[in-house]
Amino acid sequence: MSTDTPPPPASPPLPPEQPAPAKKSRTNLVIVGAAAAVIAAVVGTGIVVVQSSNGDSKPAATPKASASTAETVSETTEDSAATYADLDADSFSIDLKTKSRQCFGSAGCNVTVEPDLTLMVDSSSVDPDATYEITYEIKGDESGPVIDTAELSDQTSLNYTPSLIQTVSSGTEVTIKITDVTKMG
Structure with a gap:
């Protein structure tokens, strides 16, 4: 009993194609981080400009990391409600x-x-x-x-x-x- 078996292949069979590892989430993280840095720089610059144009010793509104939006708006409203002398x-x-x-x-x-x-x-x-x-x-x-x-x-x-x-x-x-x-x- 002799069975004909095909000769073995010259190279092993190729494994099924695997998708390339996803780097998109890391790219998105870098983009979001850069955007956050730019926004922080713009806000910081705006506070410095307002401070220097007001001539005050403190910024018009000082954002705090733990402050809520309502507290920051309240501080801004108090500063902008300043009353000035009537000159004559x-x-x-x-x-x-x-x-x-x-x-x-x-x-x-x-x-x-x-x-x-x-x-x-x-x-x-x-x-x-x-x-x-x-x-x-x-x-x-x-x-x-x-x-x-x-x-x-x-x-x-x-x-x-x-x-x-x-x-x-x-x-x-x-x-x-x-x-x-x-x-x-």
């Missing part, structure tokens, strides 16, 4: 600063003056988002009072244009007084 003419002291004077004997003088304003209230009580128009009147010009306006913004930044007046003589007294303060914005 009595909130400032004003003097004139003479920048230049050119006199012509008995014909009078050309005088360039600027307002020298002093805030009489704490600057932190001034609304940092508002601009205040401070209207003032200069007396001593030969053709009558000169009315001009300065703008106070960012609590301490004052903008104005120097005034050129002409006096009738070198002995003319030039005076200034605030006539109105208006809050814009």
Whole structure:
């Protein structure tokens, strides 16, 4: 009894194909981690910017790892509900600063003056988002009072244009007084 058996194969049979190991979950983990880092950096930068623009010693809202969203919103609301002083003419002291004077004997003088304003209230009580128009009147010009306006913004930044007046003589007294303060914005 002889049976014919086929000769053995030259190489062992190939095992069934196995799928490649999945790296997708690790890739997703890296993407989520990177996104979380970017979001944390943006939030951190925003807090620093708000802190520096407010001029406060603390951020407008300090997120805490264990704080709930309601607590963080409550802190933000309390900080944004700050009240500021109502500025009026009595909130400032004003003097004139003479920048230049050119006199012509008995014909009078050309005088360039600027307002020298002093805030009489704490600057932190001034609304940092508002601009205040401070209207003032200069007396001593030969053709009558000169009315001009300065703008106070960012609590301490004052903008104005120097005034050129002409006096009738070198002995003319030039005076200034605030006539109105208006809050814009």
